[in-house]
Amino acid sequence: MFTGIYTALVTPFRDGGVDDNALAQMVEWQLQNGIHGFVPTGTTGENPCLDDEEFKRVVSVTVEATAGRVPVMAGCGVNSTDFTIKRAKMVLGAGADALLVVVPYYNKPMPEGLYRHFKAVNDAVDAPIVIYNIPGRSIVDMSTDIMGRLARDCANIVGVKDATGDMARVALQREACGDDFCQMSGDDDTFLEFIKRGGHGCTSVASNVAPAEMVAIYNLAKEGRWDEAEALNNRIHSLFSALSLETNPSTIKYAAHLKNMCAPDMRLPMIEPSDENKAKIKQVMTDLNLIS
Numbered sequence: 001m002f003t004g005i006y007t008a009l010v011t012p013f014r015d016g017g018v019d020d021n022a023l024a025q026m027v028e029w030q031l032q033n034g035i036h037g038f039v040p041t042g043t044t045g046e047n048p049c050l051d052d053e054e055f056k057r058v059v060s061v062t063v064e065a066t067a068g069r070v071p072v073m074a075g076c077g078v079n080s081t082d083f084t085i086k087r088a089k090m091v092l093g094a095g096a097d098a099l100l101v102v103v104p105y106y107n108k109p110m111p112e113g114l115y116r117h118f119k120a121v122n123d124a125v126d127a128p129i130v131i132y133n134i135p136g137r138s139i140v141d142m143s144t145d146i147m148g149r150l151a152r153d154c155a156n157i158v159g160v161k162d163a164t165g166d167m168a169r170v171a172l173q174r175e176a177c178g179d180d181f182c183q184m185s186g187d188d189d190t191f192l193e194f195i196k197r198g199g200h201g202c203t204s205v206a207s208n209v210a211p212a213e214m215v216a217i218y219n220l221a222k223e224g225r226w227d228e229a230e231a232l233n234n235r236i237h238s239l240f241s242a243l244s245l246e247t248n249p250s251t252i253k254y255a256a257h258l259k260n261m262c263a264p265d266m267r268l269p270m271i272e273p274s275d276e277n278k279a280k281i282k283q284v285m286t287d288l289n290l291i292s
Contacts, residue, residue: 001182002098002130002159003200004036005214006073007207008044010253011058012262018054020061022262026208027065029261033211035070036218038062039100039203041091042075043137044249049267055087056094063095073130077102081117085124098128100161100203105138111146122154129156134163134186144169148176161186161203162194170197188214188240192233195221205248206239209255209290235288242284245277255281258291 007030012022027038040062041047041055050058059074066072074096076087081104088099101121103114122129131150135141141164150157159182162169167190173183184201185194191202195218207214213236220229243251250266250273257264258281264272273281285291 001180001200002037002071002073002128002184003182005201005207005211005218006037006039006071006184006203007035007211008042008203008205009038009040009062010208010249010256010262011040011045011047011050012253012256013265013267014263018050018057018061019262020057023058023061024065026256026261027062030207030211031066031069034215035207035211036201036215037071037073038066039073039075042100042132042203043102043134044205044208044252045075046249046267046270047075048078049270052087052090056090059091059094059096071097073098073100073128075100075102075132077104077132079104079107081120084117084121088121088125088127092125092127096127098130098158099125100130100132102132102134103138103140103142105140108140111143114140114142115146115149118150118157119154122150122156125156127156128158129154130159130161130182130184131157132161132163132186134161136163144172144176147173151177151181158182159184159200162199163187165190167193167197170194170199174198189237189244192217192221192229196226205243205252206236208252209259209261209285210236210239210288238284239288239290242277242281245280246273251277251281254278255285255290258282258285 074091163186
């Protein structure tokens with residue numbers, strides 16, 4: 001089972017290409033700060049803007065830098081089942097331990113289409129698969145009924161990254177999918193409540209720049225020290241808000257740039273935050289002592 005704080009890694013760019021050295025250094029710094037796992041090539045990693053060679057390279061660099069110390073769950077889902085399977089095999093070939101497969105976006109598949117999509121991916125690979133349910137981006141929301149069917153019928157489908165923001169889902173999904181079905185929050189903003197209701201961890205954007213703080217909140221929660229966990233969560237909540245000022249990953253990549261971790265470069269159609277929001281992000285990070 002996947003538990004703890006997994007960083008949804010940004011993909012650093014330099015001179016038009018992937019910055020391998022910056023990525024490897026980011027991974028090592030994250031590990032030194034206690035992070036429990038990595039999710040490269042996800043939404044935060046600008047996966048729609050990576051070609052196949054870059055896609056595989058980002059996963060390879062992450063796996064090499066991690067050196068088996070924590071799991072690497074690579075994002076590989078797109079809105080074509082065949083292409084999702086192609087990318088799943090690609091990242092597994094690059095050494096990923098597990099797959100994060102998003103609910104197909106834009107196509108708006110019916111529930112049975114969702115089931116068949118994930119069943120096809122399950123049947124094509126031999127690796128753990130975590131469903132990524134994010135209706136705010138995909139438009140389609142996977143029901144607990146379909147998720148339960150997949151959990152029962154597909155041995156490789158072991159969990160969900162839940163970015164619905166609906167805290168009632170934790171209990172509903174546990175009932176539909178079983179106690180062993182891994183539930184990871186996809187929202188920094190609500191992840192502590194998600195854990196309190198029985199979730200197993202968080203795929204975090206904020207941990208790109210605040211891994212020690214996110215891990216500390218999780219560890220306090222797992223020890224039942226809820227008052228301390230909530231106090232720390234409240235302290236860094238301004239970071240979550242700042243990172244929501246514009247569409248992910250523009251804000252988190254700029255925040256990482258402020259820590260000298262990578263260039264702020266984005267690939268169109270994503271762009272850097274406005275000057276006004278850059279100033280807000282910088283002020284929050286200064287106030288939290290994340291930068292000097």
